[in-house]
Amino acid sequence: MLFNSFEFALFLPIIFLLYWIIGGQNIRWQNVLILIGSYFFYGAWDSRFLILILLSSLIDYYAGIIIDKSSSHLKKKIILWLSIVWNLGVLFIFKYYNFFIESLGQLLELDPQSSLYTSFQIILPVGLSFYTFQTLSYTIDVYRGKIKPTHKLLEFLCFVSFFPQLVAGPIERASFLLPQFFKERKFDTLLAKEGLRQVLWGLFKKMVIADNLALAVNEIFANPESFQSLELFYGLVLFYFQIYCDFSGYADVAIGTAKLLGFRLSINFNLPHFAESIPDFWRKWNITLSRWFRDYVHIPLLKNRKRNIYTNSAGLFVTFFLIGLWHGANWTFIAFGVIHAAYMIGNRIKTDYLRANKLKTGTPRVLSIGITFILVVLSIVFFRAPTISIAWNILSRIFSMLPDNDFETLIGMNLLFLPLMLLLELVLRNKEYPFQNLQMHIPKIGRWCIYYIFVYFILRYGGPKESFIYFQF
Amino acid sequence: MEDQKNHSFTSNSKIRKLFRSWIIFVLPILLLLVLVEFKLRQIPFAEKVRHAYMLEHKEDIQVLFLGSSETQRAINPRYLNFESINLANSSQRFYEDFKLLKAFTDKLPNLEMVVIEVSYDRAHRSKNHTSKVIDHKNLAFYSINTFQRDVKFQDNFLFFSNQGYFSKRLQDHIFDESGIQLNEYGFDENKYYGSYQAVGHKDSLIKNEDIFIENIEDTLSFKKNFELLEHMIQFSLKRGLQVLLYVPPAHYRYQKLRNPEIVDSRDRLISRLKRSYPHIKIYRQDSLNFEARYFYNANHLNPDGAEIATKEFNKYLYKNFSSP
Numbered sequence: 001m002l003f004n005s006f007e008f009a010l011f012l013p014i015i016f017l018l019y020w021i022i023g024g025q026n027i028r029w030q031n032v033l034i035l036i037g038s039y040f041f042y043g044a045w046d047s048r049f050l051i052l053i054l055l056s057s058l059i060d061y062y063a064g065i066i067i068d069k070s071s072s073h074l075k076k077k078i079i080l081w082l083s084i085v086w087n088l089g090v091l092f093i094f095k096y097y098n099f100f101i102e103s104l105g106q107l108l109e110l111d112p113q114s115s116l117y118t119s120f121q122i123i124l125p126v127g128l129s130f131y132t133f134q135t136l137s138y139t140i141d142v143y144r145g146k147i148k149p150t151h152k153l154l155e156f157l158c159f160v161s162f163f164p165q166l167v168a169g170p171i172e173r174a175s176f177l178l179p180q181f182f183k184e185r186k187f188d189t190l191l192a193k194e195g196l197r198q199v200l201w202g203l204f205k206k207m208v209i210a211d212n213l214a215l216a217v218n219e220i221f222a223n224p225e226s227f228q229s230l231e232l233f234y235g236l237v238l239f240y241f242q243i244y245c246d247f248s249g250y251a252d253v254a255i256g257t258a259k260l261l262g263f264r265l266s267i268n269f270n271l272p273h274f275a276e277s278i279p280d281f282w283r284k285w286n287i288t289l290s291r292w293f294r295d296y297v298h299i300p301l302l303k304n305r306k307r308n309i310y311t312n313s314a315g316l317f318v319t320f321f322l323i324g325l326w327h328g329a330n331w332t333f334i335a336f337g338v339i340h341a342a343y344m345i346g347n348r349i350k351t352d353y354l355r356a357n358k359l360k361t362g363t364p365r366v367l368s369i370g371i372t373f374i375l376v377v378l379s380i381v382f383f384r385a386p387t388i389s390i391a392w393n394i395l396s397r398i399f400s401m402l403p404d405n406d407f408e409t410l411i412g413m414n415l416l417f418l419p420l421m422l423l424l425e426l427v428l429r430n431k432e433y434p435f436q437n438l439q440m441h442i443p444k445i446g447r448w449c450i451y452y453i454f455v456y457f458i459l460r461y462g463g464p465k466e467s468f469i470y471f472q473f
Numbered sequence: 474m475e476d477q478k479n480h481s482f483t484s485n486s487k488i489r490k491l492f493r494s495w496i497i498f499v500l501p502i503l504l505l506l507v508l509v510e511f512k513l514r515q516i517p518f519a520e521k522v523r524h525a526y527m528l529e530h531k532e533d534i535q536v537l538f539l540g541s542s543e544t545q546r547a548i549n550p551r552y553l554n555f556e557s558i559n560l561a562n563s564s565q566r567f568y569e570d571f572k573l574l575k576a577f578t579d580k581l582p583n584l585e586m587v588v589i590e591v592s593y594d595r596a597h598r599s600k601n602h603t604s605k606v607i608d609h610k611n612l613a614f615y616s617i618n619t620f621q622r623d624v625k626f627q628d629n630f631l632f633f634s635n636q637g638y639f640s641k642r643l644q645d646h647i648f649d650e651s652g653i654q655l656n657e658y659g660f661d662e663n664k665y666y667g668s669y670q671a672v673g674h675k676d677s678l679i680k681n682e683d684i685f686i687e688n689i690e691d692t693l694s695f696k697k698n699f700e701l702l703e704h705m706i707q708f709s710l711k712r713g714l715q716v717l718l719y720v721p722p723a724h725y726r727y728q729k730l731r732n733p734e735i736v737d738s739r740d741r742l743i744s745r746l747k748r749s750y751p752h753i754k755i756y757r758q759d760s761l762n763f764e765a766r767y768f769y770n771a772n773h774l775n776p777d778g779a780e781i782a783t784k785e786f787n788k789y790l791y792k793n794f795s796s797p
Contacts, residue, residue, distance in 0.1 A: 006627035020488050189487050196495070212637075222601075223689060448498065455502055462636045464605060 001044040003253040004207050011041065016260055020187050031158050031181055034261065038163035042126070049125040052090065057160040059086050060135040064142040064149030076143055083139040087132045094124050099329030127167030129326055133292055135160055138174040140296060147175050155181040164257040168250050170268040170288040177265070185262035190439075195259030197435040197451075202252025204454050209417050210245035211463030213238045216410035221384055224394050228404035232397055236377045239384050241418055244272065247286070252433055267432060271425060272376075276368040278343040281376055289326070293319050312348055317341045327383070332391060336382040343375060414461055506632065513631045513639055516646045520562070520614035523659035527558050527577070534558050534581045536790075539570040540590025543721040546773040547758070548588075550658040552783040555790075559658065561590060562610075564603035567701040569611065569619045574705060576617050578712055586715040586794070589705060592772075593723065593759075594687045594735050596702070596742060599694040602687070609634035662776045667769030669724075674766040679726060684771040688732040699742055706750055715794065716750070718743060720757040722782055727771035728759065756789050758782055 001007045015037040023030035043050050063083040067076045092100075138159075141147045150156050159178045165171075220227050220235035227235065248269040255265045268287050275281035282290045298319040305311050317338070324337015354361060363371075378395065385391035409415045424434040431437070438447050527534065536557035538548050544561035560573050570589060578584060600621060611619045613631055618624050627633045632640070645652045654663035672678035709716050743755055767778030774782055 006625075006630075006633060017488075017492070021485065024485075187487050189491055192491055223687075451498065452502075459502075459506070459632075459636055460640050464635055464637065 001041050003250060003257075004203060007044065011037075012257065012260070019261055025184065025186065027182070027184060028154070030185060030261075031154050034158045034162065034181075035154065038158065038161040038166060041163040042161060042166060045126045046123065052125055052128075053131060053161055054157075056087065056090065056132065056135055057157050059083060060139050060160070061150075061153060061156045063139050065151065067139070067142050068149045080139060080143045084136065087136045091128060091132050094122055094128055096325075096329045098122065103331075130169045130171055131160055131166060133171050133289075134174075137171075137292060137296060138178075141174055147178075150174075150178060152182070162258070162263075164254040164261075164263075165265055168247070168254070169286075170251060170254065170266045171292055172266060172288065177263075180263050188262065191259050191262065193439070194436065195256040197438060198252050198256030198259065198433050200256075200451060200454055201433050201435050202249040202254075202256060203458055204249075205245040205252065205421060206249030207462035208414075208457050209421055210242050210249060212411050212414040212417065212461065213242040213245070213463075215463055216415075217242050217384070219410055224390070224397065227397075228402040229398050229400060230404045231408075232394055233377070236381055236384075236394075236398075240273070240377050240380055243380070243383070244269070245421070255432075271429060273373055273422075274369055274426070274429075275372050275376075276365060277372055278340065278347050278375065281372055282340075282344075289323070293323055293326075297322060309349065309352065313345045316344045316348065320344060330386075331388050332382045332385055335388055335391070336379055339379045339382065343379070414463075417457070417461065509640070509643060510630055510632050512646075513643055516642065517655055518610065518614060519653075519655055519659040519661065520610045521659075522655050522657070523558060523560060524614050526658055527581070530556055530558075531581055532583060535583060536586045536588060537574070537577065537581065537584055538588045538590075538719075539565070539573060540588075540719070540721070541565050541592060541595060543592045543723070543772055544588075544590040544719065545660075546664065546769075546775075547721040547779055547782045548786060549656070549660045549662070549776065549779045549783045551656055551660065552780055553787050559660065562607055564607045566595065566598055566600070566603060567698045567705065568600070568621070569603075569607065571701055571705050571708070572611070572617050572619050573615065574708065576615065578709075578714070584714060586717060587705075587709045588717045588719045589702065590721060591702075591718045591739060591743060591755075592721055593731055593739060596695050596698040596739060597689070597691045597735055598687070598698075599691060604638075606635050606638050660776075660779070665769055665775045667773065667775070669765055669768045669770055670775070674764075674768075676726075676765050679765065679771075681726070681730060684727055684730060686727060686730050686771070688730070688735065690732065690734055690738070695738060695742075702742075703746065703749075706746065706753060710750065710752065716753040718746070718753060718755045720755075720759045721772075722758040722761055722763045722767075722774060722778065723772040724765060724768050725762065754793060756786070756793075758785065761785065 001011060015033065019030055019033050019037075023033050039050055042053065060083055063079050066079050070076050070079070138147075142149045150159075155178065158181050159172075159174060162172075162177070217235055217239045220231065221239075224232060224235075251268040255267075258265045266288050270284040270287065272281050272285035275284050298315055301318060302311060302315045320337045320341035321334065322337070323340070324334045327333040327336065350361075353359075361368075378398075381391045381394050382388070385394060428434040428436075435450075438450070442450070533556040535555050536553070538544055538550075538557065538559040538561050540561035542561070542563035542565075545559065545563060545565075548557075548559045548561070550557045550559055560577075562569070567589075574587060605620075608618075608620045609628065609631060611617045612624065612628055620628070652663070653661050656662050668683045669679065672683075706716050746753060747755065761782075763774065763778055763781070767774055767781065769775040
């Protein structure tokens with residue numbers, strides 16, 4: 001069930017009413033409804049994968065309890081590793097097995113007919129990478145003693161499968177989300193209104209901007225040979241905003257939906273296109289994923305090691321290699337990760353040099369933002385192109401500065417929604433999203449006019465429905 | 474206990490209040506959507522007109538045309554001397570052709586011939602190259618599922634299937650009466666506007682950059698499409714229908730820009746089919762030298778061009794077939 005689907009438009013009001021009217025003030029009933037709703041939401045894609053999510057939840061639930069109860073450090077460690085092996089094993093089989101086998105086959109130059117070179121027809125369960133990371137962090141945090149394990153299975157199942165953020169994040173930590181399932185949740189009109197406003201803003205970004213940009217992006221990338229330097233670069237810029245509006249739009253709908261049920265979720269984007277450096281970009285883009293890799297990969301990798309340029313660089317390389325791989329089983333995603341590792345290492349070397357020589361970076365802020373944006377945009381060619389060679393081809397066409405006398409926007413006036421969004425986000429940057437606390441500044445009639453305008457934009461200018469890009473991850 | 478009851482009462486009244494506001498907010502939108510859907514259903518879409526014509530003349534129709542927009546724009550059944558229906562459509566591929574063929578063959582008891590378009594790049598196109606609008610129209614007006622997936626609830630609505638396309642169509646219908654003029658066969662007799670008309674049909678002003686041509690070879694799609702085409706031919710022959718493979722006209726500038734590999738693969742496909750099924754015939758109008766003034770763009774005839782092409786088609790049929 002997609003957030004921009006008819007089914008979800010029916011599902012959400014039903015679950016909302018059941019949750020607050022039947023669930024009332026009873027947390028247990030509310031949680032039961034969340035669980036049923038979440039499993040229904042997830043099962044709408046493919047009910048077979050409900051078994052997988054249930055199994056993953058049960059394994060991590062009991063792993064947490066056993067780790068906590070056990071007095072033997074070795075036993076704790078074994079259980080932790082069993083949980084890690086299960087979670088990453090599932091991820092490997094469903095997401096990486098075919099890629100691994102095919103790459104190995106090519107590396108060893110195996111005969112494609114060989115039995116060793118057998119790939120399977122595997123369907124990737126929606127949101128697998130997201131909920132796997134969420135449950136994994138729970139077990140690791142219990143092992144590290146950062147959180148106490150829960151002994152309430154219902155609440156834990158809700159934590160893993162909470163439908164607003166189940167399939168594309170934000171990836172929540174147990175320490176933040178799990179306690180919310182135990183707290184009394186009273187209906188809060190203001191929070192519910194905030195939720196509705198955020199859902200509207202998210203749908204606008206997804207359906208009006210991302211889906212329209214997709215038309216131009218698809219046309220350019222379907223036949224890059226027909227486009228010149230400027231058009232290809234323009235295509236990449238549009239693709240950046242397409243994934244931004246797609247993913248952050250999804251996050252807004254997710255956060256807004258959670259608010260309707262009385263929950264808070266983490267912010268996942270904070271104007272990444274205005275980042276002043278690549279590290280700053282990763283602090284603003286897919287924030288919960290970046291933090292996950294920082295806390296569970298990067299910091300442990302460098303723990304108890306002498307910090308120098310080599311260890312730091314190696315840590316960054318491994319972390320970003322894995323971030324790239326997390327996005328998909330393709331060399332292009334790995335290349336994306338490696339490029340960002342190179343950016344990060346370069347930035348670290350520059351920072352260390354400036355610090356050692358007690359120098360200040362003299363680059364004006366606007367220039368830093370511009371350079372960072374261009375670097376990010378150039379890197380996402382690997383995110384979009386189906387193969388590395390096509391990505392290189394596009395980059396080489398961009399840098400060959402082929403003249404273009406017939407530049408076209410390809411989506412006409414619909415492109416204007418992009419500057420509108422950027423302007424609103426920039427002017428209202430101190431807000432979580434531009435409509436936040438609207439009731440404090442604009443009277444009801446004005447607010448309703450704004451809502452109707454945005455509903456009109458969605459209904460009139462919504463592009464052809466595209467699936468959310470991050471679902472594939 | 475009393476406290477909890479009071480709290481529950483307050484909470485429920487808050488929910489009711491919010492829900493009431495929400496209903497008041499949403500109601501005008503829902504009413505508008507119902508109105509839009511209703512108005513959309515009243516628009517004489519080409520598919521709707523064709524279907525109505527087909528139902529009305531099902532006993533008489535002898536020839537069925539299938540293909541893409543190139544055949545859609547090239548054949549105006551008004552100029553044929555026998556009953557026919559042109560179901561070719563923009564973005565239509567062999568897959569959709571076959572679905573239509575299967576659905577309508579049995580409903581047309583006197584059908585004698587099926588004309589299938591084999592234009593330049595048609596066999597190289599996959600589902601990704603087609604607009605989803607055609608699937609929604611096929612479902613809405615022919616009750617045929619060409620989505621290559623199960624029908625979803627929202628597919629039953631025109632507006633929700635593609636807001637951009639259908640709201641523009643509604644806007645044109647309401648405000649721009651001069652737009653589309655469909656005849657009783659569902660052929661648009663006012664489709665002149667295009668890149669060729671924009672330059673006054675002056676050959677010297679037509680730029681290669683303004684010619685849209687798909688020159689990418691897709692061997693996987695080619696293989697699948699070839700199989701589909703073969704199945705269509707077998708299906709038709711089994712039912713005693715004559716099969717005519719048709720190459721619609723294209724301007725010489727378009728033909729110059731074609732990828733020779735794709736042209737070659739298409740020609741080999743035709744020869745192979747001809748060898749396997751000697752009874753099928755091939756009629757090529759791409760060799761007729763239509764001038765620029767007969768096109769609205771490089772590979773689509775305007776109604777004047779369609780009149781000539783259809784009359785030529787008529788002659789060909791009389792010359793080569795005893796019936797129709």
